[in-house]
Amino acid sequence: MAVTPQDLFGLDNLPYGVFSTPGSPGGPDTPGAPGDPTRRRIGVRYGDHVLDAGAAARALGSPHTPLLQAPSLGPLLAAGRPVWQSVRAALRDWLGNPAHRETVSPLLLPLHPAAESPAPVFHLPFEVADYVDFYASEHHAANVGRMFRPDGEPLTPNWKHLPIGYHGRAGTVVVSGTPVVRPSGQRRPPGADAPDFGPSRRLDIEAEVGFVVGAPSTPGEPVPRSAFRDHVFGVALLNDWSARDIQAWEYVPLGPFLGKSFATSLSPWITPLEALEHAAVAPPPRSHPLLPYLDDTGPGAEPQGYDLRLSVHLNGELISEPPFSSMYWTAAQQLAHLTANGASLRTGDLFASGTVSGPEPGERGSLLELTWSGTEPLRLPAGAGGERTFLADGDEVTLSAWAPGPGGSRIGLGEVTGRIEPTRGAPPAAAPDGGGA
Template sequence: MSVIEVPAGSPFGLENLPYGVFSTAGTGQRVGVRLGDTVIDLAALLSGDAPGDHEDGEDHEDGGNSDNSVFAAPTLNPFLAQGPARWAAVRRRVSELLAGDVPDAACHPVDEVTAHLPVRVGDFVDFYASEHHASNVGQIFRPSAPPLMPNWKHLPVAYHGRAGTVVVSGTDIVRPRGQRGPRGEDTPAYGPSLRLDIEAELGFVIGAGSRLGDRVGVDEFDEHVFGAVLVNDWSARDLQDWESRPLGPHQGKSFATSVSPWVVPMAALRAARVPLPAQVPEPLPYLRGRAAGWEPWGLDVDLVVDWNGATVSRPAARELYWSPAQLLAHLTANGASIRTGDLFASGTVSGPERGQRACLLELTWNGTEPITVNGERRTFLLDGDRVTIYATAPGPDGTRVGFGDVTGTILPARP
């Protein structure tokens, strides 16, 4: 038994406790939480724990399900399916236990474990929630027209992604092949993408699902969403440009989407909630809360984008126009169901300044304004390039809550 030492200033303190799935040389995949530089095996920590095994001697509400075998599962899905009361009860209990002596058998140095995709993703929907990003893209591709399409401030625009190509941080990204159609030409060529890009985003993991035909209101976000991750929605801009005339993204997006291995519980992000920019015109009623004085909230998450080790952007999620709760409300507005493990993301988290643009399309203005990376003038990604996105958010009492990172390295296209 020993007390886990948390380095000063660590964004992985007791106020965070993000969940992930890990393995070691001696164990299969299982659920853990991170505290400082230690990953705690929850199945081992909570083995033998039962209602009433708490410091205050009282049984705590757990939603009627105290089955700790879910932490020996290879994904977070079984635990997430137990619902918000159970999430809260486990968070309280784990916080109690980790504040004292912890069994050595439950502890693993973070650099000695292998991180895995934390959830089995059933559906992936990616939104377009940044007005700055949407406006920049509009100016790039429609310079003689208004930057925003007429519907943009009335609904959170999105596309439905490919869940089977969501991968965990550290997975190499093979350059995709597809049809490329140069602007002004009607005949495409097939081959490797020549304008491979990134998109730094926030993602949200569904814990408790909903029935087909039901709608999830903005006031019901906390009943369904367990936590947040970092997302890099890799984008082949030349493939996307050609295929999106007139429909939306398909092969330009579906080849890979990377997520961070740690799911930060929404309970750890309470102090990070901030007002959103003014929404004008006022959204339709289903995108507004029912409670008097309801205001949409965003998350004050600071992101950092590194390209081959050089920081090229510092996006701020507080600049997003649409709130996470509004994204979920719109996703289900037509009665579409959500399921445990589903992932929806914000879209590119760009801010008003050039140094806050969260994709290379914007940073280099579609390749016409190269940026300097480690002394080289660069536009889009080359084989061998490595991109890492980090993020932190305010925690209670002046602390910071960390998301870790999402990293990927570009490999050459396959024959």
Template sequence: MPPFDVPEGDPFGPHNLPYGVFTPPGGTARTVGVRLGAHVLDAGAAALALGSPYASLLARPTLNPLLAAGRTAWSDVRRALTAWVTVPSHREAVAGMLHPLSEVRLHLPFEVADYVDFYSSEHHARNVGQIFRPDAADSLTPNWKHLPIGYHGRAGTVVVSGTEVVRPSGQRKAPTDPDPVFGPSVRLDIEAEVGFVVGTPSPLGRPVPLSAFRDHVFGLCLLNDWSARDVQAWEYVPLGPFLGKSFATSVSAWITPLDALDEARVAPPARTHPLLPYLDDSGPEEEPGGYDLRISVAVNGHVVSEPPFATMYWTAAQQLAHMTVNGASLRTGDLYGSGTVSGPGARERGSLLELTWNGREPLRLPGGERAFLQDGDEVTLTAWAPGPDGARVGLGEVSGRVVPGA
């Protein structure tokens, strides 16, 4: 089938066009590309060949120049790319710039400036509370319904899908152990999340309001926040996650622009507590802040969970508003994670911690039971969202295989 003729129902048709960075077959240089079905269009080469004024943004080894260009440029570039792959008069000029996806090498699509992760699923937070505080009157912490809880991660260990994840070592101490020990984590876990990529920066000292979310956030991707639960449990009091999280965070090679997800926008769950003005999204002028993303989590090719992103209590716009309300600035390439996505059902939990109820109810997989991940296990997240005219918008998968530590 010719590369322009994407099969009907393909979630990576011209209605989607996610951005990535790749090396063409036989090449060594990196360049910006967009995915079309089972092919990748060299967007930089196409822009140069067609005399596009945005060639300087696309003929680059990273998405950061495009991210920094702002919302008007994002919209203009998307319109141009759509025309290049759908208008017959452009086919001859760009046909040679389409490469089979199976023959290219994909890279981390942008330079990560900073990384923040949130804790915004009520179902996840309640599950965690019930696991670790079973006698508490409320499984949520007192602040949970008043602000999006988050922590700062490590930008330098964000890796692209397909990168092996080395089992981390660290201190751990079980409640019954007299002293901590050092060694490889024995409770390695995953967290199925969605990552949001910041394009336009903001000045230091100026908060970003809810209404400016789409002016600053370029798009989203799937994200796996790998977690060493035993290391995390010993270290997190009183300052929160550190080495139990910072060893690796995997993201998809494809960034889906927000403009491709207009049909997937939904209202978030009903708020049960009044919100302070900077987080209040209940006004009639506010656009729906949630996204209907259907995620699947597979371990060694076996689907173990299907978390629904539409159930997330705190939205990406609220998260952005909260992390800048103190005047913290945004930088191009900032990445922030939604937090683990979990739904109300037992097969809608986004971490092994929840799926196995802290190891007490192991998963039964074709290769044997799993409480937490073993060396050699591969975890793959995939997702899709409703698109125009009944189409599906595919999000690029994120996968990683666990390998033994040194």
């Protein structure tokens, strides 16, 4: 099959996922030989097709066959950077070298359904070990501060000195397309003296970028910024759904809990860091001196920011285009801080950037900011739901992104989508904050 240089998923990209065929999606423990098409297996996206990577490796006699025949990316993640580079080079050869076309072409499955070839089913590509979410956008943090501390400084005193984050719930990280059930919890209505309990009325999105850890680290030994690429395998778009009313009541003094733990949606495609080499940029200028383990301002410092251009669609309508290049704290700094106390990394750890927001109103990565805490509703076409402050049942949110590639090309990041379903076992959420039904 031919893939043009303009394709977002060409040879310079090649993101990894895990898929099965419809009818018998299977699972990691599904019996059957590695070639059984009903078994979960590793796929590599190439244009609008997915390559059965394990079958290709076996057919071409690759030494990486055991890794690529696994039902999860876990073994490949754990193998470390030299193996990641070797596997990527092999995949580029298999897909780009005409000598392999006869062998590889039958192993490319179309992503979109057709009568003769149903679309593959995609799964969470690795077992999430730990999940950490950061708060790395100065624009997002300042917007939140202006909303909730209008008479004080927008940023807390520690914000410019360390990447603020919290530990989330790994077990509720779900693959794109998984329904998001509206959470219930304690909420204190405005002006009330006591809380009540019920479905969230202020359900929100957070457009984020997630980083997937491959190689583990030794307990007690911090991971320096310089070792970021030795431990982080790749990136994926992530939506950290947030129940703002539940969060507002519970998060003092210990931080987010039930307002964040009900669902975090992750793209099925993990883009290797090596595919983003042409997207590396310097982060914004530092306004405060940083401690040595975080300091990235010295001579010859490697640019560790990324120029990723995100888009947020609500019910098919573009509502925001957040620029990841504006993030104050880089992923390398986040990893260094995460491990600064000796906390170890495990294969499958996932850490996210926090909401990506830029300086302009159309670059805000949450409805909290886009509607200024519900005081400035979004006005969507009637077919997309009409006016919105926060999410209503039935709303669908899709995040997409691209990054600069070699020679003016673009590297696509796989989309992440989620649709809101009503609270289970309770009436639908009331409409005043969420918008129409």
